[in-house]
Amino acid sequence: VEERYVDGTLPAAVDRAIERGAEECFDFLERLVREDSQLGREQSAQELVAAELSSLGLRVQEIAIPPEIVDDPLAGVGQIGYEGRCNLLAVTSEEPLELLFNGHIDVVSAPPQGWRRPPFAPHREDGWLIGRGAGDMKGGFAAAMLALRALRAAAPQVLQIPLGFLSVLEEECTGNGTLAAVRAGISAEAVILPESTDLRILLGGVGVVWVDVVLDGQGAHAESSGRSPGVLDAVGKVTCALRRLGRDANEHREADFASLSDPYAVNIGILQAGDWHSNVPSRATLGVRFGHPRAWSADEALAALGDAVRDACQGSGVTAGIVPAGLRAEGYCEPLDSALIHELSVAHERSHGSPCETYVIGSTTDARFYVNRGIPAVCYGPAARDIHGPNERVELASIVRSARTFATLLLRRAGGSASSEPRERPSHV
Ligand SMILES: [Zn+2]
Numbered sequence: 001v002e003e004r005y006v007d008g009t010l011p012a013a014v015d016r017a018i019e020r021g022a023e024e025c026f027d028f029l030e031r032l033v034r035e036d037s038q039l040g041r042e043q044s045a046q047e048l049v050a051a052e053l054s055s056l057g058l059r060v061q062e063i064a065i066p067p068e069i070v071d072d073p074l075a076g077v078g079q080i081g082y083e084g085r086c087n088l089l090a091v092t093s094e095e096p097l098e099l100l101f102n103g104h105i106d107v108v109s110a111p112p113q114g115w116r117r118p119p120f121a122p123h124r125e126d127g128w129l130i131g132r133g134a135g136d137m138k139g140g141f142a143a144a145m146l147a148l149r150a151l152r153a154a155a156p157q158v159l160q161i162p163l164g165f166l167s168v169l170e171e172e173c174t175g176n177g178t179l180a181a182v183r184a185g186i187s188a189e190a191v192i193l194p195e196s197t198d199l200r201i202l203l204g205g206v207g208v209v210w211v212d213v214v215l216d217g218q219g220a221h222a223e224s225s226g227r228s229p230g231v232l233d234a235v236g237k238v239t240c241a242l243r244r245l246g247r248d249a250n251e252h253r254e255a256d257f258a259s260l261s262d263p264y265a266v267n268i269g270i271l272q273a274g275d276w277h278s279n280v281p282s283r284a285t286l287g288v289r290f291g292h293p294r295a296w297s298a299d300e301a302l303a304a305l306g307d308a309v310r311d312a313c314q315g316s317g318v319t320a321g322i323v324p325a326g327l328r329a330e331g332y333c334e335p336l337d338s339a340l341i342h343e344l345s346v347a348h349e350r351s352h353g354s355p356c357e358t359y360v361i362g363s364t365t366d367a368r369f370y371v372n373r374g375i376p377a378v379c380y381g382p383a384a385r386d387i388h389g390p391n392e393r394v395e396l397a398s399i400v401r402s403a404r405t406f407a408t409l410l411l412r413r414a415g416g417s418a419s420s421e422p423r424e425r426p427s428h429v
Helices: 012-034 043-055 067-071 134-154 156-160 176-183 231-250 298-313 339-352 396-413
Strands: 059-064 086-091 099-104 123-125 128-130 163-168 190-193 201-205 207-216 266-273 283-292 319-329 358-361 377-379 393-395
Touching: 012 043, 012 128, 012 134, 012 396, 043 059, 043 086, 043 134, 043 163, 059 176, 067 176, 086 176, 099 134, 099 176, 128 134, 134 156, 134 163, 134 190, 134 393, 134 396, 156 396, 163 176, 190 339, 201 339, 207 231, 207 298, 231 266, 231 283, 231 298, 283 298, 283 319, 298 319, 339 377, 339 396, 393 396
Parallel strands: 099 163, 099 190, 190 377, 201 358
Antiparallel strands: 059 086, 086 163, 123 128, 128 393, 201 377, 207 283, 207 319, 266 283
16 A cells, blocks of 8 residues: 555554555455345345444344335336345444445446456456456445444444444445435435545436337338338437437536536447347337436436437337336435535545545436435545446555545544644535
8 A cells, every 4th residue: 555644633553453454355345246246136245244244343234125115206116126135234323323334235237248357256456356346336345344444443432433334235226225224214414425436525426317218110021121111220310319318418517517528428228129130120129328417307307318219210100118217316416515525525635645526427326315315425435447347446555545534534523533624625626
């Protein structure tokens, strides 16, 4: 671990405990990445997290996700049932929580193409750990655990603060895990989501909806396919229309997202059509994700998508419609003057000797469920590359750096260190 700025705020004993615990924490991360926790397979990874949190002396309980959660106005469209699939909450105390870490245990799909080794066979390369979920966001779990373990060893009074760690499902497709926890009354004065942010503070994200675009036409023998356009011809038109929708939105960027050149993006993530070389397919389905302006509701975004695809197919003999399919995420942005941002900036600066940057993204995180209800919440965590892609990876040294920030913040909360102002306000970049 290269740079060290131990200036008295992080006592040397805690700093040493972080250093000493790092290898064990990387080992935990490797075991966690090895547990394939794609949608519907999360439980073995949750058990590993539960064991780790229990070993830290926290009280761990399962928090069921009621099936009715899908009827909540903020819910995403349910993907599969919730039986036998639980959130986990670990706490240091039964008192109202001062600080809650929220992490999602689910990972996105991991098709094997492009991976140097299988996605759930984690391996290290030049100081990085490679594997699906290493960056998004199991590395953040490791960072929070490393901080807690070091504090337990070297400053155990800190774990007297009412703290919690919430490990949720379905961040990547619905948000219903965190939503269910919020509805169950699990909250805190402030929430940190240790997503990979490269040790910057992530303030906000755009709205995101998932839809299936369904194109219906006339199935036929292949010999007639030159005579009238079919559903696959319509796919081209619909793709252009969806790109235009994203471009138009980006021409009127909201102030909070002005730092990004194209915060609103339409992605076609799935294309399904046809089953026989000599048949004209009668249906094509596109799995589409639209990152939309924060000012729009999910319903407004869905209406805009529906209009765009119907217009594109007008008069073509193909009928187009949309079906909501997952995320219905509100945009959100934590205000820059929030006490949590100040506190985290101070902790970062005291730990690393440089001011902490803030930023926003053209996607979403579970922080929206807190921020939009007035509970301060931001993301802060390690450095990752290629999340959602092949060879996703997290930088191990950045896990240690994140742990230092968390430990400093928690020590300050426990009154164990001198207070000081950050040298300057966080810069919004
Ligand atoms: Zn994530």
